[in-house]
Amino acid sequence: MQPDSATPPTPPAAVLWDMDGTLVDTEPHWIAAETALLGRYGASWTHEQALSLVGNALPESGRVLAAHLEAETGVRLDPAAVVAELVEAVVAQVSAAVVWRPGAVELLEALAGAGVPCALVTMSYRSLAETVARVLPGAFAVVVAGDEVERGKPAPDPYLRAAELLGVDPARCVVLEDSPTGIASGEAAGCRVVACPHMVPIPPAPGRSRVASLAEVDLAVLARVAAGEVVDTVGATPAEP
Incomplete structure (x- = not known):
């Protein structure tokens, strides 16, 4: 039937x-924020590396970025501070235009x-x-x-x-x-x-x-x-x- x-x-x-x-x-905003943060300390960050973080919980992304920065430059940042900066940058971008x-x-x-x-x-x-x-x-x-x-x-x-x-x-x-x-x-x-x-x-x-x-x-x-x-x-x- x-x-x-x-x-x-x-x-x-x-x-x-x-x-x-x-x-x-918003993914381009996150990638731009990651690249800018790492670049400020002289660390590289490729598009492929950025894509590997897509969908991650932010604390995990913060740990990955902080570890990458220390490995490349010796600079140590608190992963929570990394996340806070990224969130602030993306909120500013989204507030301007969704x-x-x-x-x-x-x-x-x-x-x-x-x-x-x-x-x-x-x-x-x-x-x-x-x-x-x-x-x-x-x-x-x-x-x-x-x-x-x-x-x-x-x-x-x-x-x-x-x-x-x-x-x-x-x-x-x-x-x-x-x-x-x-x-x-x-x-x-x-x-x-x-x-x-x-x-x-x-x-x-x-x-x-x-x-x-x-x-x-x-x-x-x-x-x-x-x-x-x-x-x-x-x-x-x-x-x-």
């Missing part, structure tokens, strides 16, 4: 959004219209997360920031915390992510994950949905993913004429 095509698909209980690289295009990822605002508006709650789940600190959230008042029912969880991504804690605050089952949530670290976090939390690659490629994996852009995602796609369907348009080629 075929399902009734007139019956609307059941949306997810909630949609949990990563911020940097998924909702807003660059949304394609399709993100439209999808948030559609979810609000359908009554689907959203959470912002980021490894950035609350000062930056609130700077972004304030631009779209009411879009996020809760914000989980990197300085408020004991274990950051790739541990499941941030997404589990978001589901707990929303009062929903993680298994009924869909996570939107752009980094391998964030995807690992969402999958470990038991959520359905839609990967939208940005700065780094995301390989296919069993049960993992991937899209080239959030502009491809609507309520129907999220309902299909929430129901267990895998949607993968990354690398899809047009059909032969």
Whole structure:
């Protein structure tokens, strides 16, 4: 028996959004801030090295940058001070102008219209997360920031915390992510994950949905993913004429 095509698909209980690289295009700001900080002390920092930090919890990135600086120059910096400087620089950039990822605002508006709650789940600190959230008042029912969880991504804690605050089952949530670290976090939390690659490629994996852009995602796609369907348009080629 075929399902009734007139019956609307059941949306997810909630949609949990990563911020940097998924909702807003802040990754170039982070890379510029890292390069400027290290360059001030005469240390090099390649684009490839910067990409290796995408999605990391900020304390871990601070440790990596401090260790790199000491290895290259002998200069020792407190990793927490490194993070504080990076956050300040990126907050200043985002305060001047927010660059949304394609399709993100439209999808948030559609979810609000359908009554689907959203959470912002980021490894950035609350000062930056609130700077972004304030631009779209009411879009996020809760914000989980990197300085408020004991274990950051790739541990499941941030997404589990978001589901707990929303009062929903993680298994009924869909996570939107752009980094391998964030995807690992969402999958470990038991959520359905839609990967939208940005700065780094995301390989296919069993049960993992991937899209080239959030502009491809609507309520129907999220309902299909929430129901267990895998949607993968990354690398899809047009059909032969």
